[in-house]
Amino acid sequence: MATKVILESGQISGALEEMAGQILSSAGEGGSVALVGIRSRGELLAERLKGLLSDLGAGEVDCGTLDITLYRDDLDQMGYQQPTVRSTEIDFDINDRVIVLVDDVLNTGRSIRAALDALIDFGRPKAIRLAVLVDRGARELPIAADYVGKVIEAPADKRVQVYLSEVDDTEKVILE
């Protein structure tokens, strides 16, 4: 299958740095910011943003991980393809915080819908923002990202795959 590189390793870092800058300048208004990554790539991106925010002088930002499996709207259709349910690890109080949800790719918006429901079961944040590395369009729900690394128009039959050096042998975003 023909693949096309959307972001090279350096561009991923650049995009994340820019997102961290934007988060620092805007998300903090009216409350203290915390990051919550959606398993599994979002978790890694949230950790990176945490590091970048700290480099920018934001100090130690709380960072948690959300597993959305139990909140998916396609559980009945997924059957055997279901990922293993993993734990959600948010060891700070999310009440009255500004939570930045972090995911790798924004597509239909259904994962984010599930994540919003899951997050709200942990408390009532002051606001929830969304940061994604790639927005590939084709939304099925009225959901938009606040911080985006790269916007592309991906044909419906193509997959956007994010590889990160923490868990993959390479670091890039491709369209395949």
Add this chain to the structure above:
Amino acid sequence: MTTKAKQGQKMKLAETKDRFVWTRKHLLGLEDLSKQELVHILDTAEGFKDISERAIKKAPALRGKVVVNLFFEDSTRTRNSFRLAASRLSADVLEFTAKGSSVSKGETLRDTAKNLEAMGIDIIVIRHSAGGAPYLLSQCVDCCVVNAGDGFHEHPTQGLLDIFTMREARGDLTGMKVAIVGDIAHSRVARSNIWGLHTLGAEVFLVGPPTLMPSGADQLPVTVCHDFDEIIGEMDALNMLRVQFERIGSPTFPSVREYSRLFALNSERMKRAKPDVLVMHPGPINRGLELESEIADGPNSMILRQVTNGLTIRMAVLFLVNQAAAEKRKHEG
């Protein structure tokens, strides 16, 4: 992040990629489960732990599903645990007790189940005095069947929660030495523990008077021992079974005093055990009979942890069987 931690994370995610596929829509016992299947249940249960600890103790995974607690024997703990587990996953729960129901009018198990199924239920949780009743049920209904204890056969979720508790405390079960102490012959808890622990690589010791050992114990993957004091020092976990009062006075049961002297876990005997030995009990405890109060409430006791973990395990089991059923429906069109 240190290189080692990075490697660890890499491995963790790599495992996630090689997805294990759970395909059973019934959980009837642990004897037939493979090591992978057991590990998958335990791993899945890890993901359900936090539900009980957060602000809203509910997730929508079984929303719109109906779970029936079909209990033909008395139970408080298991029944409530299943009920709460189902509620935490947003299922509706129908409570069915044989006493005062159509069963007392002579309805067969099959008819009872078929009638419940006609109301559109998704999972039957059954406890029955006859070993094999859950299997029989699984053969004649379309919905999922989960065994909550059948005769002297199995009590798989109790076995799983015991094993989950041991794994939580020790990390790995391989080579762990576990003694199951008491009336093994009449214990379904013991059987589920034996199968699960054996498959996961633990070494199981059965301790009790010869009259309370199951016939054919030599066929089981266990070491039988009649002298508790002889082996207690080597054990990593002691699972103390409840003495069933109805057996006291029967020819197979020694006097209460003799039983206590030989097989109860008391402070005197505890001195011979490893300092970090895990003390477990499926409940309800006969304080002072099989287990001394100070030990039941002491630092080695895992008993309340077992109860908490029971809820977690049952959430995971209900979730998994329902997912397998959904997949099967998909294939049947």
